[in-house]
Amino acid sequence: MAPNKNQPLDFNRRIKELTKSKGWASFWAAIMAVALGLVFGFLVMLVARPNSAIAGFRFVALGGFSRIGNVFYFATPILMTGLAVGFAFKMGLFNIGASGQYTMGMFFAIYVALAMDIPNSVHWVVALAAGMLGGMIFGFIPGVFKAMLNVNEVITSIMFNYIGMYLVDMWIQSNALLYNSAMTRTRYIPSNVQIPSLGIEGSNVNYGSVIAIAIAILIYIVLQKTTFGYELKATGFNKHASEYAGMKGKRNIILTMTIAGGLAGLGGALAILAPSAIAGSSMTYEPINIIATAGFNGIAVALLGNAHPIGIIFSATFISHIQRGGTLASLVGYKPEIIDVVIAIIIYFSAFAMIMNNALGSFIKNKLRKNKEKDQSNSVSTEEVAE
Amino acid sequence: MNDYIIEMLNITKEFPGIIANDNVSLQLKNGEIHALLGENGAGKSTLMSVLFGLYQAEKGEIRMHGKPIKVNNPNDANAFGIGMVHQHFKLVEVFSVLENIILGIEPTKNGLLEKKEARKKVMALSEKYGLKINPDAMIEDVSVGMQQRVEILKMLYRNNEILIFDEPTAVLTPQEIKELLSIMKDLAKEGKSILFITHKLNEIMDVADRCTVLRKGQLIGTVDVKETTKEELSKMMVGRNISFDVDKKQSSPGEIVLSIKNMTVASKTHKNNAVKNVTFDVRAGEIVCLAGIDGNGQTEFVHGLTGLEKIESGSIHLCGKDISNASIRNRSVSGMSHIPEDRHKHGLVLEYTLAENLVLQRYWQNDFHNRGFIKFDQVKNYAERLIEQFDIRSGEGAETIVRSMSGGNQQKAIIAREIDKEHQLLVAVQPTRGLDVGAIEYIHKQLIERRDSGKGVLLISLELDEVLNVSDRILVIYEGEIVGELNPQETSPQELGLYMAGAKRDINRGNQHGA
Numbered sequence: 001m002a003p004n005k006n007q008p009l010d011f012n013r014r015i016k017e018l019t020k021s022k023g024w025a026s027f028w029a030a031i032m033a034v035a036l037g038l039v040f041g042f043l044v045m046l047v048a049r050p051n052s053a054i055a056g057f058r059f060v061a062l063g064g065f066s067r068i069g070n071v072f073y074f075a076t077p078i079l080m081t082g083l084a085v086g087f088a089f090k091m092g093l094f095n096i097g098a099s100g101q102y103t104m105g106m107f108f109a110i111y112v113a114l115a116m117d118i119p120n121s122v123h124w125v126v127a128l129a130a131g132m133l134g135g136m137i138f139g140f141i142p143g144v145f146k147a148m149l150n151v152n153e154v155i156t157s158i159m160f161n162y163i164g165m166y167l168v169d170m171w172i173q174s175n176a177l178l179y180n181s182a183m184t185r186t187r188y189i190p191s192n193v194q195i196p197s198l199g200i201e202g203s204n205v206n207y208g209s210v211i212a213i214a215i216a217i218l219i220y221i222v223l224q225k226t227t228f229g230y231e232l233k234a235t236g237f238n239k240h241a242s243e244y245a246g247m248k249g250k251r252n253i254i255l256t257m258t259i260a261g262g263l264a265g266l267g268g269a270l271a272i273l274a275p276s277a278i279a280g281s282s283m284t285y286e287p288i289n290i291i292a293t294a295g296f297n298g299i300a301v302a303l304l305g306n307a308h309p310i311g312i313i314f315s316a317t318f319i320s321h322i323q324r325g326g327t328l329a330s331l332v333g334y335k336p337e338i339i340d341v342v343i344a345i346i347i348y349f350s351a352f353a354m355i356m357n358n359a360l361g362s363f364i365k366n367k368l369r370k371n372k373e374k375d376q377s378n379s380v381s382t383e384e385v386a387e
Numbered sequence: 388m389n390d391y392i393i394e395m396l397n398i399t400k401e402f403p404g405i406i407a408n409d410n411v412s413l414q415l416k417n418g419e420i421h422a423l424l425g426e427n428g429a430g431k432s433t434l435m436s437v438l439f440g441l442y443q444a445e446k447g448e449i450r451m452h453g454k455p456i457k458v459n460n461p462n463d464a465n466a467f468g469i470g471m472v473h474q475h476f477k478l479v480e481v482f483s484v485l486e487n488i489i490l491g492i493e494p495t496k497n498g499l500l501e502k503k504e505a506r507k508k509v510m511a512l513s514e515k516y517g518l519k520i521n522p523d524a525m526i527e528d529v530s531v532g533m534q535q536r537v538e539i540l541k542m543l544y545r546n547n548e549i550l551i552f553d554e555p556t557a558v559l560t561p562q563e564i565k566e567l568l569s570i571m572k573d574l575a576k577e578g579k580s581i582l583f584i585t586h587k588l589n590e591i592m593d594v595a596d597r598c599t600v601l602r603k604g605q606l607i608g609t610v611d612v613k614e615t616t617k618e619e620l621s622k623m624m625v626g627r628n629i630s631f632d633v634d635k636k637q638s639s640p641g642e643i644v645l646s647i648k649n650m651t652v653a654s655k656t657h658k659n660n661a662v663k664n665v666t667f668d669v670r671a672g673e674i675v676c677l678a679g680i681d682g683n684g685q686t687e688f689v690h691g692l693t694g695l696e697k698i699e700s701g702s703i704h705l706c707g708k709d710i711s712n713a714s715i716r717n718r719s720v721s722g723m724s725h726i727p728e729d730r731h732k733h734g735l736v737l738e739y740t741l742a743e744n745l746v747l748q749r750y751w752q753n754d755f756h757n758r759g760f761i762k763f764d765q766v767k768n769y770a771e772r773l774i775e776q777f778d779i780r781s782g783e784g785a786e787t788i789v790r791s792m793s794g795g796n797q798q799k800a801i802i803a804r805e806i807d808k809e810h811q812l813l814v815a816v817q818p819t820r821g822l823d824v825g826a827i828e829y830i831h832k833q834l835i836e837r838r839d840s841g842k843g844v845l846l847i848s849l850e851l852d853e854v855l856n857v858s859d860r861i862l863v864i865y866e867g868e869i870v871g872e873l874n875p876q877e878t879s880p881q882e883l884g885l886y887m888a889g890a891k892r893d894i895n896r897g898n899q900h901g902a
């Protein structure tokens with residue numbers, strides 16, 4: 001059965017193969033999902049303020065292009081939480097706990113930045129590393145519960161979102177080195193502990209974005225090129241086979257959750273250590289008992305990026321782009337709350353469409369085909385009658 | 388009107404890199420049993436999937452009673468009265484037997500499920516054809532044999548007239564096979580037309596009226612079974628003569644490779660132990676066969692031996708080393724290779740490529756990685772060597788996603804991997820399940836070659852022929868106990884059968900220690 005028996009067929013097949021390849025398919029799925037999200041977002045804008053809908057939607061869809069720097073700046077934390085969710089997902093683990101890990105990472109970074117005496121030149125690097133460590137601890141614990149006691153990681157990681165948030169708020173409020181009670185926020189982080197800016201006018205974009213993208217690429221390499229990635233994906237695909245092959249399932253679960261936690265924690269550190277455009281100030285954290293949204297957005301980012309690290313770079317950037325553009329829509333009279341709703345609709349519809357595409361794609365395709373066939377078979381049966 | 392109920396004419400179906408069916412025609416007569424024979428990957432399942440509407444052929448047409456029909460999906464097939472039992476069953480594990488049978492066409496009354504009616508009809512069919520089922524058991528809890536009966540009842544419940552059986556006997560015990568074949572005959576007598584895929588020529592000789600042979604996607608011919616022989620069929624199929632007798636030298640057992648003492652393994656389904664106090668040795672240079680009827684503790688025994696499950700008590704020594712509680716990897720490194728019973732559950736990562744699957748037991752070795760980075764070139768070279776050596780056929784070679792490979796070739800991939808891996812003991816659980824006669828001959832040769840090169844081989848098999856032909860020593864397992872040790876040259880299938888059924892046992896077997 002020589003493949004090249006038919007030369008002309010071969011060329012066609014090549015094209016078919018290319019357009020049918022998996023990467024290509026998920027790319028198109030993502031584009032379709034985004035388009036669907038945008039349509040729904042537009043509909044909501046149309047209902048809210050029919051007259052400014054078109055102008056407003058233009059801001060949402062295109063506004064981000066005028067502030068590329070900030071798009072990347074705001075993409076950074078959700079890129080990291082997206083990786084935290086996506087990486088664990090490759091092993092079949094659903095890491096809902098990115099919020100807690102993110103918050104914990106933020107706290108560790110704040111602590112190192114404000115309460116520890118470290119040489120200036122490496123202070124921000126140490127703070128980042130500490131943030132990563134904080135997240136790792138909060139990934140490690142659900143990992144251990146899952147591996148050793150077979151407790152569902154979804155439940156533990158949700159619990160740890162709350163535990164992390166309350167702990168951090170408590171620790172901050174009770175520590176005068178960290179907390180400025182007059183402002184009810186953390187104190188300003190000295191500029192030498194802030195991540196160096198990339199120096200783009202009117203934007204906070206900094207080396208954090210570069211670090212995040214580099215880490216996404218690193219994660220891609222780990223997944224695709226290393227034996228650890230091989231084990232991780234094998235376990236995600238078929239737990240029994242990975243066990244049969246002697247892979248250390250428990251160790252890998254703990255390791256994966258720890259790394260995922262570290263990614264989210266680093267995201268928190270990158271967010272809080274970002275440089276401020278206003279001299280003498282910095283990013284701050286306000287302990288008001290709210291779970292960080294970056295964690296939940298990370299789920300949407302991971303879904304839209306199909307849990308693929310490179311896909312996640314794009315989906316995080318896209319979501320940030322919509323958010324940036326959205327803020328501009330207030331120029332044509334949209335209320336901030338409405339804009340938030342529109343953004344949420346676009347993000348979650350896109351992510352939702354992506355899941356639907358994966359899970360129900362074949363179902364819908366079959367349904368459509370069946371309907372088509374019904375028409376056809378109807379015509380066939382009339383032919384038969386005619387005979 | 389002609390007397391063909393179904394005609395598949397000049398069917399061509401391609402997959403990336405391979406023409407699975409190349410201008411194949413097949414005509415099914417009303418009320419006949421029509422066998423479909425061919426090597427692994429010859430395109431049998433593909434052809435049947437085209438008829439069942441799972442795949443669309445690029446060329447060719449399907450006719451029913453001489454009129455062209457279009458089968459675009461399984462629902463269409465069902466509407467035309469075509470039903471199929473797949474090579475790998477497609478049942479819903481967490482549904483009951485009854486629910487699976489009526490799935491999709493549940494009778495309803497005022498929008499509520501009317502199970503009573505359905506149950507009556509199902510039980511009547513079950514009675515009529517002797518298809519014994521337990522309607523309320525969950526699919527995940529019932530034996531493979533019953534799952535298959537469920538699949539058959541599913542077709543009958545839908546009043547299908549054309550029944551496709553894709554390798555139904557590959558997963559059955561000899562007794563169940565006998566029952567199935569007689570049921571098929573009854574169905575044909577009643578006027579149902581049957582398409583029957585099997586690799587076992589005896590079964591074709593037994594029940595089929597005609598047989599169509601495929602080779603590498605092409606039609607070789609259709610013959611009348613009455614006018615042909617097994618030898619002729621196998622020659623049509625592989626293009627050469629196949630020897631059915633396994634020829635091998637006398638074994639010369641050496642050192643003890645595997646020593647099992649009083650091994651007990653708990654059962655997952657009942658309170659009693661599944662394996663009770665089993666003691667025996669396997670020596671280098673011999674093939675020991677653990678024979679028995681399915682469900683007598685073989686699965687649990689193998690899981691205990693290979694480390695997939697913990698043993699309750701007793702000890703296992705491999706080449707003198709105590710591995711009773713060792714990890715799976717540790718056992719593997721100490722020299723154990725394992726061809727698992729369930730290739731989809733344990734043996735393969737179906738989403739991975741063939742190359743990735745072929746290194747599943749070795750990816751961590753220095754040959755295949757450099758400080759944790761996989762050496763893809765090496766992996767590919769290695770895979771290509773095994774593909775060549777073991778004749779593993781697939782559309783895109785090392786890069787083929789294993790899920791798309793034919794069942795037999797998936798099995799060959801596992802066998803290649805486990806045989807090529809460094810080992811002293813090969814544990815082969817039903818290694819020839821689903822393989823064509825040519826491949827079986829090859830696997831048997833490999834097992835004997837392993838033996839002759841001084842390895843110990845532990846074969847777990849349900850096939851009497853295989854047990855008697857390949858092994859040097861037979862241990863019979865019944866209800867978790869070793870009830871007899873037989874010499875294949877001296878025993879008969881009848882005697883073996885008595886031991887396997889528990890009708891005969893050696894009283895003092897418990898005190899014996901190996902050969």
Ligand SMILES: Nc1ncnc2c1ncn2[C@@H]1O[C@H](COP(=O)(O)OP(=O)(O)OP(=O)(O)O)[C@@H](O)[C@H]1O
Binds near residue numbers: 407793
């Ligand atoms: N979905 C698919 N995608 C790509 N290739 C496929 C697919 N299904 C089958 N093939 C290829 O088509 C060829 C024929 O496969 P098929 O399953 O029909 O073989 P078979 O005769 O049933 O073999 P076996 O006896 O091993 O079950 C094989 O080479 C297989 O790799």
Ligand SMILES: [Mg+2]
Binds near residue numbers: 432433
């Ligand atoms: Mg097949």
